[in-house]
Amino acid sequence: MCLALPAQVISINEATDMATVALGEVKREISLALVEDVKINDYVLIHVGYALNKVSEEEAERTLALFAEAGLIDKEVSA
Amino acid sequence: MKYIDEFRQQSLAKKLSASIHKEANPERKYNLMEFCGGHTHAIFRYGVQDLMPDNVNFVHGPGCPVCVLPIGRIDNAIQLAEDHDVILCTYGDMLRVPASGRKSLLKIKAEGADIRMVYSTQDALKIAQDNPHRQVVFFAIGFETTTPPTAVAIKQAQALGLKNFKVFCNHVLTPAAIQNILESPEVRDIGSVSIDGFFGPSHVSSIIGSRPYEFFAEEFQRPVVIAGFEPLDVMQSTLMLIRQLNEGRHDVENEYTRVVSRDGNLKAQQLVSEIFELRRSFEWRGLGLVPYSALQIKQAYADFDAEKYFNITTIQASDVKGCECPSILRGAKTPIDCKLFGTVCTPENPMGSCMVSSEGACAAYWSYGRFRQNSKITDHQQDNMESVA
Amino acid sequence: MTQTGKRFPVRLNTRTDKVDMTHGSGGRAMAQLVDELFVKHFDNELLRQANDQASFDITGGRMVMSVDGHVISPIFFPGGDIGSLSVHGTVNDVAMSGAKPLYLSAGFILEEGYPLADLERIVISMAKAASDANVPVITGDTKVVEKGKGDGVFITTTGIGIVPEGINISGDLAQPGDVILINGSIGDHGIAIMSSRENLQFETTIESDSAALHTLIADMVKAVPDIHCLRDPTRGGLATTLNELTQQSSVGMTIREDDIPVKPAVSAACELLGLDPLYVANEGKLVCICKKQDAEKLLDTMRAHPLGKQSAIIGEVIEDAHGFVQMQTGFGGSRIVDWLAGEQLPRIC
Numbered sequence: 001m002c003l004a005l006p007a008q009v010i011s012i013n014e015a016t017d018m019a020t021v022a023l024g025e026v027k028r029e030i031s032l033a034l035v036e037d038v039k040i041n042d043y044v045l046i047h048v049g050y051a052l053n054k055v056s057e058e059e060a061e062r063t064l065a066l067f068a069e070a071g072l073i074d075k076e077v078s079a
Numbered sequence: 080m081k082y083i084d085e086f087r088q089q090s091l092a093k094k095l096s097a098s099i100h101k102e103a104n105p106e107r108k109y110n111l112m113e114f115c116g117g118h119t120h121a122i123f124r125y126g127v128q129d130l131m132p133d134n135v136n137f138v139h140g141p142g143c144p145v146c147v148l149p150i151g152r153i154d155n156a157i158q159l160a161e162d163h164d165v166i167l168c169t170y171g172d173m174l175r176v177p178a179s180g181r182k183s184l185l186k187i188k189a190e191g192a193d194i195r196m197v198y199s200t201q202d203a204l205k206i207a208q209d210n211p212h213r214q215v216v217f218f219a220i221g222f223e224t225t226t227p228p229t230a231v232a233i234k235q236a237q238a239l240g241l242k243n244f245k246v247f248c249n250h251v252l253t254p255a256a257i258q259n260i261l262e263s264p265e266v267r268d269i270g271s272v273s274i275d276g277f278f279g280p281s282h283v284s285s286i287i288g289s290r291p292y293e294f295f296a297e298e299f300q301r302p303v304v305i306a307g308f309e310p311l312d313v314m315q316s317t318l319m320l321i322r323q324l325n326e327g328r329h330d331v332e333n334e335y336t337r338v339v340s341r342d343g344n345l346k347a348q349q350l351v352s353e354i355f356e357l358r359r360s361f362e363w364r365g366l367g368l369v370p371y372s373a374l375q376i377k378q379a380y381a382d383f384d385a386e387k388y389f390n391i392t393t394i395q396a397s398d399v400k401g402c403e404c405p406s407i408l409r410g411a412k413t414p415i416d417c418k419l420f421g422t423v424c425t426p427e428n429p430m431g432s433c434m435v436s437s438e439g440a441c442a443a444y445w446s447y448g449r450f451r452q453n454s455k456i457t458d459h460q461q462d463n464m465e466s467v468a
Numbered sequence: 469m470t471q472t473g474k475r476f477p478v479r480l481n482t483r484t485d486k487v488d489m490t491h492g493s494g495g496r497a498m499a500q501l502v503d504e505l506f507v508k509h510f511d512n513e514l515l516r517q518a519n520d521q522a523s524f525d526i527t528g529g530r531m532v533m534s535v536d537g538h539v540i541s542p543i544f545f546p547g548g549d550i551g552s553l554s555v556h557g558t559v560n561d562v563a564m565s566g567a568k569p570l571y572l573s574a575g576f577i578l579e580e581g582y583p584l585a586d587l588e589r590i591v592i593s594m595a596k597a598a599s600d601a602n603v604p605v606i607t608g609d610t611k612v613v614e615k616g617k618g619d620g621v622f623i624t625t626t627g628i629g630i631v632p633e634g635i636n637i638s639g640d641l642a643q644p645g646d647v648i649l650i651n652g653s654i655g656d657h658g659i660a661i662m663s664s665r666e667n668l669q670f671e672t673t674i675e676s677d678s679a680a681l682h683t684l685i686a687d688m689v690k691a692v693p694d695i696h697c698l699r700d701p702t703r704g705g706l707a708t709t710l711n712e713l714t715q716q717s718s719v720g721m722t723i724r725e726d727d728i729p730v731k732p733a734v735s736a737a738c739e740l741l742g743l744d745p746l747y748v749a750n751e752g753k754l755v756c757i758c759k760k761q762d763a764e765k766l767l768d769t770m771r772a773h774p775l776g777k778q779s780a781i782i783g784e785v786i787e788d789a790h791g792f793v794q795m796q797t798g799f800g801g802s803r804i805v806d807w808l809a810g811e812q813l814p815r816i817c
Contacts, residue, residue: 126801
């Protein structure tokens, strides 16, 4: 597996197919050559200077909810 | 950091840990292989093993492109820099990997070779543009996650009409490696190494999708859960694997739904298939020759192929005597089973790839996990020092 | 007429001139450089005497001496430069013994062709750091090497100080039961440096934390004379320093990840590059080990000082024959924090 991180798109340069993304307050320029339909404020997965995929916000919320559910299933388990 | 911090919360870890303890059947063991180095890293860095019951065991697989790159290919890269005076661009991970004659890219850099660490293939392209009179070779390594960026670079090089940009291609394919491990004698023989289930690689899957794993799950009757690489993802995926094993299922499930889909990134896949084609076979360090497991550059892009331009032939180089990387990479042995571990082979003085790469099982064990087995390890070290002396 | 009473026919033009071999040859050109650049900015009585050495009286206590070579690249970075760094670094090394730093010396190795404008900028910064710290540069040396044989500027500073009677601070004095403190966030300097390196190209507002810590240490020693250890976690980061101390004192440590201050921007930059903040360099931080009963008082003292506002207790010293530094991760598990192996390199996987 490779070091890839979710970062937010802050600005897009259509001419060069590059975007500025922010990870927290750290910004970097990355290439959008491997993705499509990216808009400002979208989250993308970045790896070696490229966006690999969009991060689905709904799925992220769902996954977190799944984690939180674990442990609620059995009443004997203390939180 | 959004989508990072939330997946590291201790409160959720406690809940998941409780569930895992509850649902793991005390009558059996669960040996779960993380194929990917990133998972190894997460498990050790966050101490995930501490939150597991004793009968849940993480088996560390080969999933580190640095670990599986055969010495002969690094020798080739070194030759390119030394004999052909190229500017060799490489990701940071490769710099310290020891090759034949104890050389490494970092060592030859100290002797004057022009080795440049880059973060992205875009940087390598820029170097080629800034140095039109030198040949610039990009040392391409990585699984399917890292291959599309190389494809983009070659396409862009073509569009720019660059004559001095070449790629030394060592991209490898994950499913082929998984299959190789599952077919290896140690795994097939009952009682030797048992791998009950797999954590599917996170980011490789974001490119290739979850579909390719359906074949193994069916053929080898073992569950696969595609896991994100934050520690909560690893725990949730562990729970999902335990559930499948308890229920006697062997499906492909996706825990990393926020990034991975069944089809993957089609745009990236198409670009890769435009530039690259399968090699008949390729040597993986530790796994030997694996058929249809690696990529080479297609004839149409031969202008960018370092292997053709520099007439590279790869000589098989042997591992250091006593190095157990081959067995460790396929989960057949653990780092402390290796006589060299902790004695001759340390992060400062790595003998094999498992120690050099921070994702390698040995490096991870050394850096993060030694204290759990400290008396075990130092006794073992004592024995080995006596036998090696 | 310059500070030292000399006269030179044509003034140095620091806007356009560059360092050349004559500046290191010992002749008139060198004298002018020393005069119109170094002495002018460092400006103190001892330097103005223009001897090859400086002599001064010292009073009571043990003398402490330390030396540091500075070869940093890039030379100018957010929050400082090689000049201010060379002052802070050596002042800190002296102060970590509990000593009051008194004087500095500075040796410059200049590369032929280096712009005098940049050199002046470094010297001004260095002079300000020395003056703010009240530790003057009283003697120096200049050499010039041919183009290609240096990296612009290398600076070596030596510092001396006096340790007051009764104070004994050393890396081998940590005891099981002692408490470990730090004066603020880790990783700032290393990240500031990396952000200025061209090929890594990321934008951040992080600045180096380079600072002289001797007044903070003076306050600490006054409040708690019986401090066991002080060390600044520079190259190799906090992890390396803690491991050095466990080795010197033959003890182990347990620390808590959640209690170690890290700025969010530093955290983010480390994620991006695949680095661990525990191994990233600091230039304005100290690790302090003291008896458990002194910890709260020390913490309050540190927090009252401008350079210690984010001070925190991060762990304890324990018995451990293996000398491991164990860490409770923020996630709830544990791991060891080992020595840095080689240089921390940004990674892709």
